[in-house]
Amino acid sequence: MVNGEGAFPSLALALLGLVRDGARHGYAMYREWNEPNGLGAVWRIKQSRWYALLARLEASGYLTSTVQPQGGRPPRKVFRLTPAGRDAYLQWVRSPVEHGRQFRLEFLAKLHFARQEGPGVVADLIDRQRAVCRGWLEEQQAHMAEASPEQPFLYLVHRYRAGQVAAMLDWLDACAGMPDRYAASV
Amino acid sequence: MVNGEGAFPSLALALLGLVRDGARHGYAMYREWNEPNGLGAVWRIKQSRWYALLARLEASGYLTSTVQPQGGRPPRKVFRLTPAGRDAYLQWVRSPVEHGRQFRLEFLAKLHFARQEGPGVVADLIDRQRAVCRGWLEEQQAHMAEASPEQPFLYLVHRYRAGQVAAMLDWLDACAGMPDRYAASV
DNA sequence: AGAATCATGTAAGGGGTTACATGATTCG
């Protein structure tokens, strides 16, 4: 715990996806993130925080930067992945989320970048996440069985969660069944 | 904005529910919260934060406290609702949540206390929340229709959200269809 | 005798949001 260490909010690793195929400066990454079909609709980040996250990723050794001066304008800070950054990114984009509350933002982010890695990566990710979700569902169903008689409120809580997880599984099935070049039809 | 003002994290109003029918000291409220059929399973609060929340609710004028000394032990701080606190609590417990992300914790908390207010309050709350959820569903479906052709990722995002909302609606229907004295059967 | 319970808190630190700062350039 000397410097620049400390557990990372895993969602921040998503930003690495923007430089997976080449160097870009912070502002350009920010614009790409907020493009109509980008992740901005899922996870909104303010500019000030954006730059702070990039700085942290650099401090953690996942990004390096070089400064490009340009007449008049503030100089661009161009980022690229370090080998450690590439490892962390690939590990991140291929692994399912471990808690239901991460699905809403983080799994969607993973899926977004997995699509850019190719159909194989997408299929793998969805399969692994399905397995995790099936585990959640079983847990909740077990809790429902336990809570049923004397604890009606607890029963409702677990039934709610089970329903949410079941909807995730349906959606994952739909994603898996959808051709990757989905654009033309439907 | 003189003192003790500032918008409240609405979930904190749930704590007021513990003194809705009489005065209690902080530790007793904490134990009740964490009873097997209590809210502790839904929203876990550490002791240190618990006392901080109570202090804030008092500073905001929703609670008043009187100190009860007792031999040897630290004195109990007994809280009761102020009129403003009762208003805020009743308003809170009767109104649906406005964002999907509040459902998981806050709506369940509202439901928990609504059950203690009686079946009429429960039925009202569920009805109002159903209306709100139907609105969310329509929104997401509209987004799906818009995003469909050129933005496959956005389409998936909105389809995911629609699925989650649909599951909420199913669950609300199940809650409404469930007799309030559900304990004995099933 | 040691552990859990009773009954309060304080202190430090991490993470995020909001607001503010800068200063040239291109667009309408």
Next chain:
DNA sequence: CGAATCATGTAACCCCTTACATGATTCT
């Protein structure tokens, strides 16, 4: 000529989590 864009950030504040503090009492 004013507004939006380009391209970076810093500062202050709030919320929450984790860790630590206290000191008698009842349970095992």
